[in-house]
Every structure is written in C-alpha cells, then in structure tokens.
Amino acid sequence: MDHDFAAVAARGDRDMTAEITASPEAVALERIAGAAREVQAASAALEKHFGVNGGTQPSTLELARFAAAMQELRDAREEFDRLLSRKQRQ
Numbered sequence: 001m002d003h004d005f006a007a008v009a010a011r012g013d014r015d016m017t018a019e020i021t022a023s024p025e026a027v028a029l030e031r032i033a034g035a036a037r038e039v040q041a042a043s044a045a046l047e048k049h050f051g052v053n054g055g056t057q058p059s060t061l062e063l064a065r066f067a068a069a070m071q072e073l074r075d076a077r078e079e080f081d082r083l084l085s086r087k088q089r090q
Contacts (some may be wrong), residue, residue, distance in 0.1 A: 025087070028080040035073035042066040 042065045049058045 024083050031076040035076045038069040039073050042069045
C-alpha cells in the first residue's frame with residue numbers, strides 16, 4: 001500500500017515539474033540562457049581576432065553574429081521583464 005502512495009507522489013512531482021517547466025517564465029528564462037550562450041560564443045569568436053600583435057579584422061559575418069546575439073539577449077530579457085510585470089499586476 002505504501003508503494004502505491006509513493007507512485008502517486010512521484011507522478012505528482014513529475015506533473016508539477018512539467019507544469020513549472022512549461023510556464024511562460026521558465027520558457028523565457030530558457031530563451032535568456034540560450035541567448036547568453038550565443039553571445040558568449042560569438043564573443044569568443046571575436047576575441048580570437050584581438051591578439052598580442054594587433055590581431056586581424058573580424059569578418060562581417062562574425063560581427064553580424066555578435067550583433068544578432070546581443071539583440072536576441074536584449075529582446076529575451078525585455079520579454080521576461082514584461083512577463084514578470086504582468087504577473088505582479090494579477
């Protein structure tokens with residue numbers, strides 16, 4: 001009998017975890033994290049061009065990637081702020 005209770009409790013935890021994971025706030029945070037990783041990767045690619053000997057000029061594509069990543073991070077943070085603002089008003 002205790003085993004059945006444990007199974008029900010485990011299912012409840014999974015359901016709650018799925019609900020939290022699927023929340024708009026969780027999705028927005030996941031978007032921010034992904035955008036931050038892309039900014040970090042684009043930044044690392046640019047840093048390779050700035051070495052001790054003056055480095056080389058980054059390509060237009062590398063600069064565009066960095067700019068797009070920064071814009072996505074900005075947009076993701078703004079969306080998260082809007083979600084939190086709406087939630088606080090409820």
